[in-house]
Amino acid sequence: MKRTVLIALALLPVSLATASDDPIAQRQDLMSETREALKPLIGISRGQADFDAETVSASLAVFANTAEKAPALFPEGSETGGDTEAKATIWSDRDGFDQRFQDFAEAVAAAQAANIASAEELGPKLQDVLGTCKGCHDNYRVEKE
Amino acid sequence: MKRWLFFLALLALAGWWLTRPVGFAPGDVSERTAGHVPDLANGERLFNAGGCASCHGRIEDGKPQRDIMAGGLEMTSPVGTFRAPNISPHPDQGIGGWTALEFLDAMQRGVSPQGRHYYPAFPYASYARMEATDLLDLKAYLDGLPASDHVVGGHELSFPYSLRRGIGLWKRLYLDADPVIEVASGDAVLERGRYLVEGPGHCGECHTPRNFAQAMDPGRWLGGAPNPEGEGRVPNITPGRASFGDWSADDIAYYLESGVDPDFDVVGGSMVAVQENMARLDAADREAIAAYLKALPPVE
Numbered sequence: 021m022k023r024t025v026l027i028a029l030a031l032l033p034v035s036l037a038t039a040s041d042d043p044i045a046q047r048q049d050l051m052s053e054t055r056e057a058l059k060p061l062i063g064i065s066r067g068q069a070d071f072d073a074e075t076v077s078a079s080l081a082v083f084a085n086t087a088e089k090a091p092a093l094f095p096e097g098s099e100t101g102g103d104t105e106a107k108a109t110i111w112s113d114r115d116g117f118d119q120r121f122q123d124f125a126e127a128v129a130a131a132q133a134a135n136i137a138s139a140e141e142l143g144p145k146l147q148d149v150l151g152t153c154k155g156c157h158d159n160y161r162v163e164k165e
Numbered sequence: 166m167k168r169w170l171f172f173l174a175l176l177a178l179a180g181w182w183l184t185r186p187v188g189f190a191p192g193d194v195s196e197r198t199a200g201h202v203p204d205l206a207n208g209e210r211l212f213n214a215g216g217c218a219s220c221h222g223r224i225e226d227g228k229p230q231r232d233i234m235a236g237g238l239e240m241t242s243p244v245g246t247f248r249a250p251n252i253s254p255h256p257d258q259g260i261g262g263w264t265a266l267e268f269l270d271a272m273q274r275g276v277s278p279q280g281r282h283y284y285p286a287f288p289y290a291s292y293a294r295m296e297a298t299d300l301l302d303l304k305a306y307l308d309g310l311p312a313s314d315h316v317v318g319g320h321e322l323s324f325p326y327s328l329r330r331g332i333g334l335w336k337r338l339y340l341d342a343d344p345v346i347e348v349a350s351g352d353a354v355l356e357r358g359r360y361l362v363e364g365p366g367h368c369g370e371c372h373t374p375r376n377f378a379q380a381m382d383p384g385r386w387l388g389g390a391p392n393p394e395g396e397g398r399v400p401n402i403t404p405g406r407a408s409f410g411d412w413s414a415d416d417i418a419y420y421l422e423s424g425v426d427p428d429f430d431v432v433g434g435s436m437v438a439v440q441e442n443m444a445r446l447d448a449a450d451r452e453a454i455a456a457y458l459k460a461l462p463p464v465e
Contacts, residue, residue: 055428055429055430056429058425058429058431059429062423062425062429065423066419077290081439086291106442107396133204145422150423150425150431153424153431154431154432154437155443156423156435157431157432157437158431158433158434158435158437158438159227159432161434162396162397162434163392163397163398163399163400163433163434163435163436164397164398165389165398165400165401165406
């Protein structure tokens with residue numbers, strides 16, 4: 021019994037380390053966070069939720085964080101594995117790929133600078149941001165069912 | 166021996182006749198379009214519904230642009246490379262000199278003004294279901310876009326696909342102007358949705374699996390297919406796929422408008438260009454498409 025616990029304890033840090041060191045898992049987590057942050061913005065722009073400035077700025081902050089951290093999570097050697105949807109073009113056209121996150125960062129910064137105060141003002145800014153999502157998903161992501 | 170030769174010659178003749186490019190009879194087209202005055206706003210709507218620019222737009226930064234239909238996009242496939250032609254109104258390099266009959270022959274019969282077959286990579290098997298008057302509106306709209314003298318090279322296909330004549334047989338088997346799916350007659354919304362999806366939108370060209378002859382399988386209509394451009398899959402967009410069946414008609418319409426799905430995922434791949442075109446349609450057209458997709462026979 022004692023031995024089992026010891027072995028389990030010894031293995032624990034190792035398994036934690038692999039999870040947090042795996043760039044595929046990390047970037048997938050980052051994309052999930054981004055998607056969660058998009059949720060309230062869509063609710064507001066579809067008229068399903070009331071406008072709330074704090075919610076909007078919190079979501080935009082998540083987007084800014086994604087734009088900053090994501091490029092480093094696609095290192096050489098992380099082309100395949102897990103259920104990654106990363107396309108080979110990320111590595112064959114690295115500059116183009118990095119530029120897409122630059123575009124994303126700029127669209128998010130413009131939205132942040134606009135001090136959005138209503139759902140009507142959010143609409144076009146959100147479209148600009150979504151345009152930069154699509155601008156990358158179209159050529160650098162594999163579409164799965 | 167002589168009889169054999171005669172028989173062979175007869176067979177060759179029959180084959181030649183069966184595979185010949187067949188356009189419309191001029192009288193038929195003038196009847197379908199009699200007295201029509203081109204409507205440019207409708208032409209633009211069809212230009213967007215059909216996504217003409219997504220293949221025929223001039224290429225910049227590796228992507229087709231919306232402003233000039235100079236062509237040049239290369240599409241690689243297992244049978245070789247197809248090149249999207251110049252459909253700008255240039256009289257020599259484009260299609261500016263085409264008559265209404267020539268335009269309809271191309272769009273619905275897959276026959277060029279020179280009387281050659283087009284490959285079905287050009288989705289005339291879908292456009293065959295369009296109204297002739299809509300096509301005249303589309304042609305009028307295309308004629309108003311800037312002309313380009315850009316010369317696009319020919320396709321590079323492997324044998325036997327390099328033989329165009331075989332397409333004649335394919336057309337006899339699979340080119341059909343009738344709707345694929347029966348909808349409640351008199352339901353204007355469903356009929357409009359069906360028209361947009363099965364006709365100009367040519368959604369089935371990617372979303373419907375193909376049979377051994379590369380024709381869309383009507384029995385698995387819009388049931389999902391391998392990605393023709395490589396990795397991944399083009400999704401099943403019938404209610405038969407649980408994760409799509411859960412979308413409401415409103416969700417589908419909103420996705421076509423914004424590119425965001427009910428899981429807050431943002432559209433990717435070739436669908437980006439399609440969605441951006443759909444976003445330019447009237448809201449009622451997106452709602453009609455959504456209603457039609459919800460009414461499809463489920464493909465598991």
